[in-house]
Amino acid sequence: MRPSNRAPDQLREVEIIRHYTKHAEGSVLVKFGDTHVLCTASVEERVPPFLRGKNQGWVTAEYGMLPRSTGSRMDREAARGKQSGRTQEIQRLIGRSLRAIIDLEKLGERTIHLDCDVIQADGGTRTASITGAYVALHDAISLLLNKQLIAESPLRDAVAAISVGVYQGNPVLDLDYVEDSACDTDMNVVMTGQGGFVEIQGTAEGEPFQREAMNRMLELAESGIHSLLLKQKAVLGL
Amino acid sequence: MRPSNRAPDQLREVEIIRHYTKHAEGSVLVKFGDTHVLCTASVEERVPPFLRGKNQGWVTAEYGMLPRSTGSRMDREAARGKQSGRTQEIQRLIGRSLRAIIDLEKLGERTIHLDCDVIQADGGTRTASITGAYVALHDAISLLLNKQLIAESPLRDAVAAISVGVYQGNPVLDLDYVEDSACDTDMNVVMTGQGGFVEIQGTAEGEPFQREAMNRMLELAESGIHSLLLKQKAVLGL
Amino acid sequence: MRPSNRAPDQLREVEIIRHYTKHAEGSVLVKFGDTHVLCTASVEERVPPFLRGKNQGWVTAEYGMLPRSTGSRMDREAARGKQSGRTQEIQRLIGRSLRAIIDLEKLGERTIHLDCDVIQADGGTRTASITGAYVALHDAISLLLNKQLIAESPLRDAVAAISVGVYQGNPVLDLDYVEDSACDTDMNVVMTGQGGFVEIQGTAEGEPFQREAMNRMLELAESGIHSLLLKQKAVLGL
Amino acid sequence: MRPSNRAPDQLREVEIIRHYTKHAEGSVLVKFGDTHVLCTASVEERVPPFLRGKNQGWVTAEYGMLPRSTGSRMDREAARGKQSGRTQEIQRLIGRSLRAIIDLEKLGERTIHLDCDVIQADGGTRTASITGAYVALHDAISLLLNKQLIAESPLRDAVAAISVGVYQGNPVLDLDYVEDSACDTDMNVVMTGQGGFVEIQGTAEGEPFQREAMNRMLELAESGIHSLLLKQKAVLGL
Amino acid sequence: MRPSNRAPDQLREVEIIRHYTKHAEGSVLVKFGDTHVLCTASVEERVPPFLRGKNQGWVTAEYGMLPRSTGSRMDREAARGKQSGRTQEIQRLIGRSLRAIIDLEKLGERTIHLDCDVIQADGGTRTASITGAYVALHDAISLLLNKQLIAESPLRDAVAAISVGVYQGNPVLDLDYVEDSACDTDMNVVMTGQGGFVEIQGTAEGEPFQREAMNRMLELAESGIHSLLLKQKAVLGL
């Protein structure tokens, strides 16, 4: 039995709210249950130094948690003067995931910054971030198309992400914080709209896991991501 | 004529939402028009080193802006590895303002961290932060009283803040971003419930200002803060 | 009675020594009693990146305290690897104050750096810094005029600063360290030669202050700054 | 055809040299072809603050590359003043992998630091690091047993790691730098001696990958790790 | 011919002014010609962590240059966020030199911080710093003796320092900035009152130097340091 009484293959309630703040080209509040992440997409009309003059754009991500998004207050990274290894790992993951579905040449010489800031955390912040950032990116791209700054959408596919794990011996979908803290295995899976894997990151926090558990987790992830992709489409009116 | 069509002594629409996130002892979303700040109060059962063994508590504040809370994206301070001078100035101001109305000995040997994070900025983020942080602090104190961790409220008074300025030659209350960018003088005023001044910070960005303008700005501030104090009381059910 | 036996409206002995060190374009040792600050003005023939190509110059300030300028030794900021919030606040204040009286376009595409380094501290270091930095800036401008690097002085006015406060219930002028440590209110006032306010920063360290105290403090500040402006003129031979 | 002419399931030549340097409790030079990593295990008789008084030990890892271990010189992280996100990701992975096979309570209140420094890089430095660090850890544990500082080995299992990927459409084992730079998918797999998965990190650098490729890669990894575990045993004389 | 018309074995005018600032236990302004350094000695009643409980004291030094102590303005190290390699080299040299003549056990469990801040630079700042810091240290020790905090002076000897070099082929004493910038060899020599060498640091900036030049430079240094030791004694009234 899961602490939330959910079925093993049941997502938390997912909500995706567009246009959440007014300045960003894309601004999405995504909720996976009590995990709430604000994802903004900001368009900048230049590329980082390593891409100058290469006729292509760039998509990059940054991630942060508000100090009291969590059960006990965390130090503010800006005050400590550096981002933790965990933060860097997550923002690198978000950036790679979104770059997997965009044609950087069609984007033109501009950068889209995806900022994923956790307002409230209850497990699964990185998968919520990827799922929400896609919608924010889509909105920013639509704006560029509307303004005729680009002629054709550089988006090749959709992307979404979910966590799976082994909790008390059973593979389950979309771990919340209570499950995440106690699980044996935690795996984050990122997939495209066409069903290809972009990222798989599985860690045995307790017992090492076997091929059967792995297979079952991948099935759960496929089914969960399928649902998320439908929600993205619905909220985008596609 | 103000760009927002407000009267010179008119506040923007103010909204104060308690219990906005679930983990913090106090969690308030405060809106001054399109300026939205999340203020959380976090109780920690220890004091910083310089206060150990002195039978008193501490109240301190940190301030941050989400990278795309503003019209064009700002660098993330955690990524740059340091807080700007402006950020430090503001968080020091918030901390002093709240300490002005609390009896640190009655608080006992604990720290209350006030985190003010700007979700969306449209001018006046520091005054909104102080105004909202007071409500979050009040909620955290109420919780300590309910849990009988303290016997008596250490709050001696309320506190709120507003900006005033000289815009196109006229003193006005509660500047929004458009006014703030173009004004000659910008002054932030912090006052207690009993009408005393806690902080006054006025800067002539263009023309130096004269005593008459100063006096008129202080009157506007007194009236605006009076309204804010009533809103705080109302939302706290006092 | 003030610890120094001064009258409430009495400045400490003020001394302004020009040409104190030999390399800088302007070099002034300013003494407000036992507070001694070395203010140098350094001309650099370029502007910071955000002003390039805009046909204007820049004036900026940095502030520091020698580790044993104070009663007990402070950590060296260079060794700690960052400037404190207080340091940043002060140097931002000095920079804004001096920029208030200079026409940056007439300065041409060059930067004047004002370095205010406290050799010995006894309260009022930021107001002494502003008062001395103006003289150093004036000397640097005179040198540029003499060398015919600029055709016309970009200085529009003079500027000076003083602290006022409420000590044991009485408004007093130019607080020394003993008063500053024990006062209820501390306010720094910056004014131009023509009597306009450039900056007002008042903080209630103990009791909040009322309008009457505010008014009396501003009168004291006006009178003190009037004396400082005369001393600046005298030492500059104007 | 692989650039190195290896069969798809063929490891590079693997060499594990114990006692490579003289000071460390465990010191191993591990070679996966032209990738050479020095792995040392250092025993420290205390634990980090978060574990004090909890009757358990700690195992942690740090990773670095010599500036010219690579084809073009990289900046020295010590000179730049911070470790890259990639470095932190790798050292966190190494630490988790080794902690997966050790009983921290049996280790007692001491820390074992695993330092993995890349002398020469040709792809696969993180998997070589994990494989070599296990041998260094084993040597350090043996020393503690010999000195009777611990009564019983805290090692519960062995651990080794290998990369797999999809290169020109074909799943292959143990990518070298040329393959790694051009592959579609890169996956690092960490497994225990008993065949359980500890970590799986797969990234589609080009095309997303499908379940069949995933299954084939996991088979290759299992077979490669089996060989590495035998080599570890042989060099340890087990 | 030297640019300053000095004889090869002639020091610049040396002045040592005690009690230069009022807070420090020792405060000395030392002048070697146009090089002016403020040396303060600050007593702290504790030792750094690595010496706790070892019944001995510590003497340490820090060095800094005011930004416009030099011909063109240097960046402020506190603003850049780190001390340069040169700064660290110099402050390590000053610290070692002073520790060479003090009995740290007799000092008791306290630290003396020597801060050497260059007000105006014209070559030889490190040797002026050492020579002045000794006098400041002596004053601080005298104060400890007067207050009966220590029973017996921990000073075993005096210490002073001077630079020598090869300028246009000729060995010369006490290089000023013009000579220092153009010399072939620059050597700093630190000696005790009893004529022993504490530090010798010689660098060939142009041509390597031979043993004869070395011998002549050491003779010049011995003679110069002899004069400095007499000046220290005179100013200390010994």
Next chain:
Amino acid sequence: MRPSNRAPDQLREVEIIRHYTKHAEGSVLVKFGDTHVLCTASVEERVPPFLRGKNQGWVTAEYGMLPRSTGSRMDREAARGKQSGRTQEIQRLIGRSLRAIIDLEKLGERTIHLDCDVIQADGGTRTASITGAYVALHDAISLLLNKQLIAESPLRDAVAAISVGVYQGNPVLDLDYVEDSACDTDMNVVMTGQGGFVEIQGTAEGEPFQREAMNRMLELAESGIHSLLLKQKAVLGL
């Protein structure tokens, strides 16, 4: 008697291995007994900003110690976020020493980075670094000549370095760690192939040293460096 039973004028066994790693233009493992340093020379086809457009090249050095190159593990400088004063001192010394024997104009507008990384430390790491870095530099220069990127060798001479000291009252050559920790005086000497001094850095760690000891140490250094220069020649086949 020396702990190693060496005669006072006896070097440790010296070994210089060229082409130690495969990527660098010069790669040398140098051993002075149990001190092993990897010295690589990396050619970069540009110069630092302060030399741009000046028709000359640059040679610079960086130094590091692997965390467990020493008897007890040292913190990793990359993890602490800064290089120690000792590290900076050493890398500045190495850089100056190599620049002393190269004609930077003949090098052309390129930089050679010398990275000296200590694999195992037993005293004398800086002198081994200089001695090995010369061979790596020579190899890199030969490559530039072979590729006809430069027409003529910019090397004007060879350079090598050794430590000398006073151990138990006796001057000795090439101190190992046991001697270094207990010696009264430690001196590092850098000389060219033609017998000129490039650097002399002597420190009295215990008793100050006298001229006779100084003279004897210099003789020992000259003889030791003579041997090292022969070994460099032999390994380079000159």
